[in-house]
Amino acid sequence: MLKLNNLHVSVDGTEILKGIDLSINPGEVHAIMGPNGSGKSTLASVLAGREEYEITDGEISYSGTDLTELDAETRAREGIFLAFQYPVEIPGVSNTYFLRSALNAIRDHRGETPLDAMDFLSLVKEKAKIVKLDEKLLKRPVNEGFSGGEKKRNEIFHMAVLEPKLAILDETDSGLDIDALRIVAEGVNALRSDDRSFVLITHYQRLLNYIVPDFVHVLMDGKIVRSGGRELALQLEDQGYDWLEKEPVAAAV
Amino acid sequence: MSTATTAASFVDGLNAGIGSISGESEDVLNLRLEGSRVFTSTGVPTSKKEDWRFTNLKGLASTPHELAGPATADISPWRIADSHRLVFANGRYSAELSDVGELPEGVTISPLAVALSGGVERAAFALGKGVDLTNHPFAALNTANFLDGAFIHLSRGAIVKKPIHLIFVTVGIDRPTWSAPRTMISADSTSQATIVEHYVGTGGETLTVPVTEFHLAPGANIKHVRLQEESRESRHIALQTSRQGRDSRLESVALNVGAALARTNIDAELGAPGAHASLDGLYLVEDTQHTDTQIKVRHAAPHCTSHELYKGILDGKSRAVFNGRIVVDPGAQKTDAIQSNRNLLLSAGALVNSNPQLEILADDVRCTHGSTVGRLDEEAVFYLRSRGIGRATAESLLTYAFAAEIVQQITVSEIRERMERHLVERLPQGELAREAF
Numbered sequence: 001m002l003k004l005n006n007l008h009v010s011v012d013g014t015e016i017l018k019g020i021d022l023s024i025n026p027g028e029v030h031a032i033m034g035p036n037g038s039g040k041s042t043l044a045s046v047l048a049g050r051e052e053y054e055i056t057d058g059e060i061s062y063s064g065t066d067l068t069e070l071d072a073e074t075r076a077r078e079g080i081f082l083a084f085q086y087p088v089e090i091p092g093v094s095n096t097y098f099l100r101s102a103l104n105a106i107r108d109h110r111g112e113t114p115l116d117a118m119d120f121l122s123l124v125k126e127k128a129k130i131v132k133l134d135e136k137l138l139k140r141p142v143n144e145g146f147s148g149g150e151k152k153r154n155e156i157f158h159m160a161v162l163e164p165k166l167a168i169l170d171e172t173d174s175g176l177d178i179d180a181l182r183i184v185a186e187g188v189n190a191l192r193s194d195d196r197s198f199v200l201i202t203h204y205q206r207l208l209n210y211i212v213p214d215f216v217h218v219l220m221d222g223k224i225v226r227s228g229g230r231e232l233a234l235q236l237e238d239q240g241y242d243w244l245e246k247e248p249v250a251a252a253v
Numbered sequence: 254m255s256t257a258t259t260a261a262s263f264v265d266g267l268n269a270g271i272g273s274i275s276g277e278s279e280d281v282l283n284l285r286l287e288g289s290r291v292f293t294s295t296g297v298p299t300s301k302k303e304d305w306r307f308t309n310l311k312g313l314a315s316t317p318h319e320l321a322g323p324a325t326a327d328i329s330p331w332r333i334a335d336s337h338r339l340v341f342a343n344g345r346y347s348a349e350l351s352d353v354g355e356l357p358e359g360v361t362i363s364p365l366a367v368a369l370s371g372g373v374e375r376a377a378f379a380l381g382k383g384v385d386l387t388n389h390p391f392a393a394l395n396t397a398n399f400l401d402g403a404f405i406h407l408s409r410g411a412i413v414k415k416p417i418h419l420i421f422v423t424v425g426i427d428r429p430t431w432s433a434p435r436t437m438i439s440a441d442s443t444s445q446a447t448i449v450e451h452y453v454g455t456g457g458e459t460l461t462v463p464v465t466e467f468h469l470a471p472g473a474n475i476k477h478v479r480l481q482e483e484s485r486e487s488r489h490i491a492l493q494t495s496r497q498g499r500d501s502r503l504e505s506v507a508l509n510v511g512a513a514l515a516r517t518n519i520d521a522e523l524g525a526p527g528a529h530a531s532l533d534g535l536y537l538v539e540d541t542q543h544t545d546t547q548i549k550v551r552h553a554a555p556h557c558t559s560h561e562l563y564k565g566i567l568d569g570k571s572r573a574v575f576n577g578r579i580v581v582d583p584g585a586q587k588t589d590a591i592q593s594n595r596n597l598l599l600s601a602g603a604l605v606n607s608n609p610q611l612e613i614l615a616d617d618v619r620c621t622h623g624s625t626v627g628r629l630d631e632e633a634v635f636y637l638r639s640r641g642i643g644r645a646t647a648e649s650l651l652t653y654a655f656a657a658e659i660v661q662q663i664t665v666s667e668i669r670e671r672m673e674r675h676l677v678e679r680l681p682q683g684e685l686a687r688e689a690f
Contacts, residue, residue: 048639049638049639050635071638071644072635072638072639073638073639073641073642073643073644073647075639076638076639076640076641077641081639081640082639084636084639087636088630088632088633088635088636089633090633090636090637090651090654091654091658092653092654092655092657092658093650093651093654098637098640098642098650099640101642101646101650102637102640102641102642103641105641105642105643105646106641109641141654158640162640162641
């Protein structure tokens with residue numbers, strides 16, 4: 001589904017990602033962990049199509065096409081979803097309207113007819129339950145006045161409505177208390193399926209107690225220095241990241 | 254060249270208004286003479302004058318304008334179905350287009366000329382009170398020359414449920430013309446009404462110099478919308494003044510969409526404790542349009558509140574000037590005043606001069622002011638795009654949302670929808686954005 005080959009990325013002339021190789025198959029959940037400043041969020045942004053990131057070398061292929069040829073909205077319509085680390089407040093635009101525009105843009109891209117207001121409303125009500133999102137937040141402007149936890153839940157709610165093929169969660173766990181974390185994780189687990197893949201970007205192992213990944217990769221200084229199964233995350237929790245710096249670089253799976 | 258020459262050569266028909274209303278009182282006559290004297294001595298202001306620094310009237314001063322004659326127009330695009338309507342064409346009352354309908358007891362809605370010619374004494378009594386002619390040369394020009402305009406009087410406790418719709422239509426001809434409508438709104442204690450002051454045009458090089466006066470007695474509650482959508486060749490130079498008694502409320506929204514050059518001065522005075530004025534506005538300009546808003550709010554008594562939120566959306570090579578002044582008199586303690594001017598630039602060629610000012614002579618007050626000029630938030634645009642919404646739609650949606658904070662305050666649905674239509678027309682994918690609200 002997604003294949004990164006020797007990906008090098010710079011921002012304002014500074015190289016952040018220094019040769020990433022990664023392969024994600026349908027239905028897999030990959031966790032990308034690493035210390036602050038290792039390039040985790042850069043990776044998420046590049047995949048979502050943020051334009052200020054320059055790909056200086058390497059390739060990204062998504063479902064067999066060159067992802068770098070597609071702008072951000074086309075990527076979204078092709079099934080890529082980014083849950084933001086810092087969801088943006090959009091004063092004046094209601095959450096429901098925003099989502100309906102997004103969903104209908106995606107449906108239009110797939111050659112489907114737009115959902116009418118009634119059908120859409122029953123859809124969002126059903127999906128809001130998955131992340132226990134207060135229905136009042138549907139009518140409010142997007143993220144405006146939402147608590148930190150509500151913003152993160154709203155991201156997962158958007159994901160549930162838009163049903164992406166590849167969902168990238170950028171530090172969705174940060175700033176969440178344990179109850180909110182559980183709700184978010186349950187939301188993600190409910191959406192796991194054989195044809196949907198996830199990239200979980202996180203600083204902490206904690207999230208992985210609730211969303212069990214198939215693979216864990218450790219990103220340090222712009223490179224994947226170690227890949228393994230879930231046990232790698234537990235080892236990181238025990239020992240931190242320092243021991244990896246001392247050991248020779250392992251090949252990525 | 255003396256300024257007096259400028260004044261005389263630019264308007265033909267100066268002092269035409271003097272004595273034009275049969276039976277107008279000596280007070281009114283004296284007011285007109287004063288207006289004439291002021292305008293003749295100041296003339297068309299040049300950009301050397303501080304408050305005209307960014308608005309250049311050279312083109313106006315060098316173009317002779319003749320007094321606009323009687324005219325009629327098709328007002329159907331602007332009509333509000335269920336309202337008390339007065340229509341003025343080129344500053345002259347049109348009985349044929351007006352439809353005041355049935356009024357609640359104690360309410361007068363009539364042409365000002367009728368009120369001044371002896372019908373209503375109070376009109377003459379308050380007219381011009383609080384209008385600073387010296388600092389507003391075009392108000393002086395209006396005072397000397399107005400032929401007619403609207404007169405609204407609400408007696409004690411009167412409540413008008415339907416909106417009062419005042420349409421001022423400017424009908425141009427093949428030569429430059431000018432007109433000077435004068436409106437006087439007098440609300441006695443605890444009266445209530447919603448008033449729409451609506452300036453429209455049919456085309457041609459025209460100059461409109463309206464003056465509108467609000468006199469609010471204690472407890473009066475007036476909602477006001479001022480929609481200026483004159484034709485694109487026109488100039489519109491207006492003054493709105495308000496004087497408010499104890500616990501009165503004036504909620505005014507000004508929408509500036511039309512005209513090549515629009516200048517609106519608002520002088521608001523809060524003269525007794527508990528008075529509240531909210532003076533919000535939106536200007537929506539493109540191409541080479543120039544819009545200039547000058548607001549002075551004077552807190553002359555303690556415990557008054559004022560709120561100003563002005564938003565601007567500029568495209569093309571348009572230009573906006575915003576000059577907001579809050580003056581707090583000595584002794585006006587517990588004043589609560591907020592002023593904010595926010596501008597959204599949609600093009601590289603647009604320009605804003607925003608200058609909020611505070612003059613505070615009391616020590617126990619809460620006054621805030623601020624202004625911003627910027628483009629759409631790229632992070633917000635990216636957020637929308639990352640969910641599948643195309644760039645043009647995302648930008649329109651965010652622009653529409655920016656305006657919505659002002660537009661949604663308008664309680665008269667036809668006027669709100671008109672304004673929404675202006676927004677939709679200016680934005681790519683505007684129809685889509687509109688559905689959001």
